[in-house]
Amino acid sequence: MPGTKTIEVTVNGQIHRAEVEPRLLLVHFLRDVLGLTGTHIGCDTSQCGVCTVLMNGQAVKSCTVLAVQADGAEITTVEGLAQSGQLHPVQEAFWEKHGLQCGFCTPGAMMLAIGILQENPRPTEEEIRHGLNGIICRCTGYQNIVRAVQHAAERMSG
Amino acid sequence: MAKVFGAAVKRREDPRLITGKGRFTDDIQLPGMLYAAILRSPHAHARIRKIDVEKARKLPGVVAVFTGADLEGKVGPIPTAWLPPGSDIKTPAHPALAKEKVRYVGDGVAMVVAENRYIARDALDLIEVDYEVLPAVTDAERAMQEGAPLLHDDVPSNVAFHWQAGNDPTPAFEEAEVVIRQRFRQQRLIPNAMETRAAVAQYNSGTGEMTLYMTSQNPHIHRVLLSGILGIPEHKLRIVAVDVGGGFGSKIACYPDEALVAFAARELGRPVKWSEDRSENFKATTHGRDGIIEAELAAKKDGTLLGLKIKLVANMGAYLSTAGPGVPTILFGLITPGCYTIPYVHVDVYGVLTNTTPVDAYRGAGRPEATYTIERLVDLLAMELGMDPVEVRKKNFIPADAFPYPTPTGLEYDSGNYLGTLEKALKILDYEGWRKKQEEFRKEGRYIGIGWSTYVEICGLGPSQVAGAVGFQGGLYESATVRFHPTGKVTVFTGTSPHGQGEETTFAQLVADRFGIPVEDVEVVHGDTDRIPMGWGTYGSRTTPVGGSAIAVAADRVLEKAKKIAAHMLEVAEEDVAFDAGIFQVKGMPDKQVTLQDVVLQAYLAWNLPPGMEPGLEAQAFYDPVNFTYPFGAHACVTEVDPETGDVKILRYVAVDDCGPIINPMIVEGQVHGGVVQGIGQALWEEAVYGENGQLLTGTFQDYAMPKARFFPMIETDHTVTPSPHNPLGVKGVGETGTIAATPAVVNAVVDALRPFGVRDLEMPLKPEKIWKILSGRKEA
Numbered sequence: 028m029p030g031t032k033t034i035e036v037t038v039n040g041q042i043h044r045a046e047v048e049p050r051l052l053l054v055h056f057l058r059d060v061l062g063l064t065g066t067h068i069g070c071d072t073s074q075c076g077v078c079t080v081l082m083n084g085q086a087v088k089s090c091t092v093l094a095v096q097a098d099g100a101e102i103t104t105v106e107g108l109a110q111s112g113q114l115h116p117v118q119e120a121f122w123e124k125h126g127l128q129c130g131f132c133t134p135g136a137m138m139l140a141i142g143i144l145q146e147n148p149r150p151t152e153e154e155i156r157h158g159l160n161g162i163i164c165r166c167t168g169y170q171n172i173v174r175a176v177q178h179a180a181e182r183m184s185g
Numbered sequence: 186m187a188k189v190f191g192a193a194v195k196r197r198e199d200p201r202l203i204t205g206k207g208r209f210t211d212d213i214q215l216p217g218m219l220y221a222a223i224l225r226s227p228h229a230h231a232r233i234r235k236i237d238v239e240k241a242r243k244l245p246g247v248v249a250v251f252t253g254a255d256l257e258g259k260v261g262p263i264p265t266a267w268l269p270p271g272s273d274i275k276t277p278a279h280p281a282l283a284k285e286k287v288r289y290v291g292d293g294v295a296m297v298v299a300e301n302r303y304i305a306r307d308a309l310d311l312i313e314v315d316y317e318v319l320p321a322v323t324d325a326e327r328a329m330q331e332g333a334p335l336l337h338d339d340v341p342s343n344v345a346f347h348w349q350a351g352n353d354p355t356p357a358f359e360e361a362e363v364v365i366r367q368r369f370r371q372q373r374l375i376p377n378a379m380e381t382r383a384a385v386a387q388y389n390s391g392t393g394e395m396t397l398y399m400t401s402q403n404p405h406i407h408r409v410l411l412s413g414i415l416g417i418p419e420h421k422l423r424i425v426a427v428d429v430g431g432g433f434g435s436k437i438a439c440y441p442d443e444a445l446v447a448f449a450a451r452e453l454g455r456p457v458k459w460s461e462d463r464s465e466n467f468k469a470t471t472h473g474r475d476g477i478i479e480a481e482l483a484a485k486k487d488g489t490l491l492g493l494k495i496k497l498v499a500n501m502g503a504y505l506s507t508a509g510p511g512v513p514t515i516l517f518g519l520i521t522p523g524c525y526t527i528p529y530v531h532v533d534v535y536g537v538l539t540n541t542t543p544v545d546a547y548r549g550a551g552r553p554e555a556t557y558t559i560e561r562l563v564d565l566l567a568m569e570l571g572m573d574p575v576e577v578r579k580k581n582f583i584p585a586d587a588f589p590y591p592t593p594t595g596l597e598y599d600s601g602n603y604l605g606t607l608e609k610a611l612k613i614l615d616y617e618g619w620r621k622k623q624e625e626f627r628k629e630g631r632y633i634g635i636g637w638s639t640y641v642e643i644c645g646l647g648p649s650q651v652a653g654a655v656g657f658q659g660g661l662y663e664s665a666t667v668r669f670h671p672t673g674k675v676t677v678f679t680g681t682s683p684h685g686q687g688e689e690t691t692f693a694q695l696v697a698d699r700f701g702i703p704v705e706d707v708e709v710v711h712g713d714t715d716r717i718p719m720g721w722g723t724y725g726s727r728t729t730p731v732g733g734s735a736i737a738v739a740a741d742r743v744l745e746k747a748k749k750i751a752a753h754m755l756e757v758a759e760e761d762v763a764f765d766a767g768i769f770q771v772k773g774m775p776d777k778q779v780t781l782q783d784v785v786l787q788a789y790l791a792w793n794l795p796p797g798m799e800p801g802l803e804a805q806a807f808y809d810p811v812n813f814t815y816p817f818g819a820h821a822c823v824t825e826v827d828p829e830t831g832d833v834k835i836l837r838y839v840a841v842d843d844c845g846p847i848i849n850p851m852i853v854e855g856q857v858h859g860g861v862v863q864g865i866g867q868a869l870w871e872e873a874v875y876g877e878n879g880q881l882l883t884g885t886f887q888d889y890a891m892p893k894a895r896f897f898p899m900i901e902t903d904h905t906v907t908p909s910p911h912n913p914l915g916v917k918g919v920g921e922t923g924t925i926a927a928t929p930a931v932v933n934a935v936v937d938a939l940r941p942f943g944v945r946d947l948e949m950p951l952k953p954e955k956i957w958k959i960l961s962g963r964k965e966a
Contacts, residue, residue, distance in 0.1 A: 050303065059302075064212035065205015067430070069379045070463035074886035077379055105205035118203045122195055125851045128859065129685030130202030131209065131380045131430025152899075159894035163886065165379050165431050166685050168862030168923075169894035171855055 039107025056094035065105040076162035079135035086142030105134035126175030128166035190698040193851035210383035221459040222305035226287035229321035229540035229879020246304035253284035267511035272348035277337035281441035288503035291468030321540040321879035325500035357492020357529035361483035373475035373873040380430020381461035386450035401426040403722020429684030434546030473547020492529035502543035516551025523559040560929035634938025638930035644918035645730030645814035662809035665735035671789035680720020681732035701767030726918030735808035742804035814917035818842035820926040831957030844919040860923020868931035
């Protein structure tokens with residue numbers, strides 16, 4: 028196809044080769060090309076964080092990354108969090124602490140939470156709240172998301 | 186087995202949502218699917234001279250371009266479905282795509298269908314529309330004035346309806362020793378569910394069946410309205426809305442876009458998907474609130490309330506949205522007296538059309554505006570009389586022994602103990618302690634304020650007879666089917682359509698509790714018109730009081746039949762059988778028993794049923810409540826205002842709510858958190874702003890301030906339990922309490938903090954800039 032570029036991206040441990048338009052957003056690559064619809068889209072101005080995934084271990088907003096920029100990268104999406112049927116501690120914590128209601132921002136919120144805990148394994152409530160600045164949730168009022176991150180921090184470092 | 190009614194059971198919907206296995210509309214991929222994009226008007230008011238779509242049609246990958254002319258006889262106008270009686274309501278035609286005129290920025294003009302989303306968007310830029318720009322009006326009061334631009338030829342003065350309620354308040358104002366007069370502005374808000382609207386349509390021309398997956402709070406309402414718009418018989422139209430990413434009222438309305446997607450799928454013979462992007466959602470999905478309230482409160486010098494006069498000019502946007510007219514009238518007007526004994530109340534409401542996005546329900550819908558008005562007035566009265574705002578409230582509460590209580594606006598409050606929630610909140614907050622701290626802080630130059638909001642709201646919408654009487658073009662009962670399977674597992678089908686409120690869990694708890702079976706054995710199905718006989722959806726905090734009651738009634742019918750079978754199996758009379766925790770037992774003979782499981786299996790094997798009994802074990806109920814429910818509560822907020830920056834910090838927030846018996850305390854608490862934060866959002870930051878020419882200036886999350894995690898302390902929640910006397914569960918609903926209560930609590934707190942500066946009232950949102958400007962122009966009194 029003229030004007031397209033071949034990329035190789037590892038998503039949740041699986042290598043994918045695809046020919047993509049240079050303008051294709053990573054989030055559309057994940058959702059429309061690979062069919063990984065767990066990563067959602069909440070805005071078009073990089074503010075809401077609903078589309079957050081891990082790129083080479085770092086939390087990034089996948090609506091702000093072009094698929095071609097992810098060439099050679101390792102991406103983890105919500106579908107890749109649970110390992111051999113075992114939920115990730117952050118997933119467990121969101122479930123346990125009622126950290127989600129409609130569940131739409133949740134994949135992004137959990138990815139962001141993982142990013143926060145990677146940088147700071149024992150954050151204070153204030154640090155968690157500041158860390159969560161990258162996500163907009165309209166349902167929970169954030170309180171139980173904060174509790175979920177606290178709970179996950181205890182479990183992951185305990 | 187542990188009691189499950191009242192337990193903080195972890196949610197059943199979560200495993201799919203935390204693993205990325207949810208089924209949101211935009212997640213649906215169908216073979217051969219096309220993508221649609223909609224061209225929207227960049228002008229607030231303009232005549233369309235010509236639309237040229239040829240260039241767009243020629244773009245490789247574009248399959249079709251439709252304009253209003255293509256819809257003739259195929260897509261009808263979008264209806265309004267709430268027509269308040271006696272209001273001389275005019276419902277101007279709302280075409281699915283504008284043909285002659287556009288009336289707001291975001292009004293649909295053309296639709297492109299292409300092989301992928303990117304091509305569809307590219308093609309929009311190739312459509313040439315020749316507009317004759319007309320003067321626009323975005324302010325409702327200005328729109329009513331002579332000489333204002335007219336939106337619709339058939340709506341003189343842009344006034345779509347004029348509605349009144351209550352009694353003649355003259356005696357109250359004659360007797361009054363003090364009258365408080367205040368103008369309040371309810372700014373326009375944008376609901377901003379995190380999932381924007383989306384639709385996927387699939388049509389089978391062989392069977393004539395249309396399946397429309399869409400972001401809906403009420404699939405059956407959408408089915409009946411879209412059936413009419415599209416001319417597809419109701420039994421051939423299936424609406425599916427399984428996972429919906431929040432609604433807050435914005436997914437109640439019937440919009441043109443979903444109809445267009447279905448139309449395109451039928452025309453093109455291929456599935457079509459459309460998803461709003463966020464910028465589009467800001468303009469094309471209904472907004473909330475937006476009204477100017479002129480209020481007068483008559484009282485005695487001792488603080489006794491005598492009468493209330495309210496005039497509301499409600500901005501309805503460019504067209505009357507589906508439920509729009511019901512919000513500023515029925516849902517606002519009837520609850521204006523709040524939780525107080527006010528013998529005389531009169532409400533006068535004008536619904537005005539302007540060149541703005543249509544306005545419809547937004548979490549609380551009318552009740553936040555009403556609560557804001559009365560709760561601010563009560564505080565203003567307290568200020569005027571030099572009384573403590575808590576004392577004025579206590580003095581005027583409807584007493585706990587006065588229920589059922591008829592209001593001058595024609596409602597009958599079912600039950601309440603307003604003093605109970607207030608006393609509890611006073612104690613949790615340590616009100617006296619904070620008043621002392623406030624004094625001490627002031628000496629240090631710190632400005633702390635304490636604000637109260639004691640509210641009652643109309644929930645559990647509602648009796649169908651009343652729905653008819655108030656002009657809602659539908660019933661408000663709810664359907665439920667409870668079906669045992671031969672192995673003892675249960676499927677529950679509900680006509681409500683939860684989208685974050687957790688009823689897959691609470692309803693399972695409710696059924697498990699009634700049958701004495703594990704919660705895991707109950708599956709709750711919602712959001713599919715082919716699987717559920719009928720339903721009116723999820724809004725107005727009706728899901729648990731009405732939908733839950735329907736389930737309770739159906740479950741009891743199942744039990745009734747099961748008991749007959751059990752008695753037959755045990756060879757005793759039915760009245761000699763007792764049921765408890767999943768076991769039927771002959772009274773007084775503990776070893777003579779059969780389990781519910783045995784009975785279920787027998788019901789399906791039908792080897793030995795009572796004579797004449799049909800096999801099977803399921804029941805359906807259409808539960809129609811006899812009244813609304815009236816949850817209530819007391820919220821308190823402590824704020825600190827920084828006079829140097831105008832910034833407002835929330836130090837404490839206490840919410841004591843009474844929604845009747847609680848099925849799942851974890852979920853109830855979550856509803857309160859979310860509602861409170863949304864209510865605080867209105868008080869402090871959120872506001873849709875239009876420019877003079879009708880451009881939406883707050884059209885992204887960059888410009889529209891959404892609440893963020895770092896703005897809040899931990900919200901402290903508690904409750905009292907006053908059951909509703911008229912439904913089988915006693916539950917009242919909790920989905921909107923936070924939004925209703927929080928806004929005035931916060932504003933009262935900020936005004937209280939700024940009393941030393943002589944501040945009497947502040948217009949929302951209380952952004953730092955606004956407060957700083959006020960303070961920098963004034964000195965401390």
